Amino acid sequence: MPTPRETILEALADLLRTVPHVPVLRGEVLPERIPPSGLMILRDGNPGEPGVTLSPLMYHYQHRAELEVIVQTGEERDARFDRLIGRIGAAIAADRTLRGRCDWLEAEAPEPVDLPVEGAASIKAAIVPIILHYATSDALA
Template identity: 80%
Template sequence: MPTTRETILTALADLLRTIPHVPVLRGEVLPERIPPAGLMILRDGTPGEPGVTLSPLTYHFQHRAELEMIVRSATDRDALFDALVAQIGAVITADRTLRGLCDWVEPEAAEPVDLPVEGAASLKAGIIPITLHYATSDALG
C-alpha cells in the first residue's frame, strides 16, 4: 500500500496530465528532445519536518515538490511559457485538495531560466515550487 505522500504526488502528476499535449514525467532525467508543446517533470522534493499533534497521533506535512517545465520555440517561447504557467495554475486551482487526498495544494511563482541551444529553436525552462499540505498517522509521510 503506498504512503500518503506517494498517493498525493501521484494524484498531482495525474492532475497535471490533464493539460493537453504536454507530457508529464515523474522524477525522470531530462530527455534529449523536448516535445513541441513542452514538457513537465514532477520532482518529489522534500516533505520537511512535520508538525505533530498527539491525540490522535498525527503528522502534519508541508511537503515541497518541484515542477520543472520546459518549452521550445524559435519565435514565441515566452508566450508558450506563460501559457503553460497559466494552465498549470488553472488545473491546480480547480482541484486544490486533489479530490480530498490532501488539505491544500499551493503553487508558487515560476522561476524562469532562458536556455540557449544550437539551432533555430531555443528553450525556456522554469521551476514551480508546489507545497502540498497534508496530515497522516505515518511519521514517514
C-alpha cells in the same frame, strides 16, 4: 499499498496530465528532445520536518514538490511558456485538495530562465514549487 505521500504525488501528476498536449514525467531525466508543446517533470521534492499533534498522533507536512516546466521552440517561445504556466495554475486551482487526498495544494511563482542550446532553439524553463499540505498518522508514510 502506497503511502499517503506517494498517493498524493501520483494524484498531482494525474492532475497535471489534464493540461492538454503536454507530457508529464515523474522523476525522470530531461529527454534530448522537448515536444513543441512543452514538457513537465514532477520531482518528489522534500516533505520537510512535520508539525506534530499528540492526541491523536498526527504528522502535519508542508511537502515541497518541484515541477520543472520546459518549453523549446523557435516561435512564440515566451508566449507558449506563459500559456503553459497559466494552464498549470488553472488545473491546480480547479482541484486544490486532489479530490480529498490532501488538505491543500498551492503553487508558488516560477522564476523562468532562458538557456541557450547550441545548434537549436533556446529553452525557457522554470521550477514551480508546489506545496502539498497533508497529515498522516505515520511519520514514514
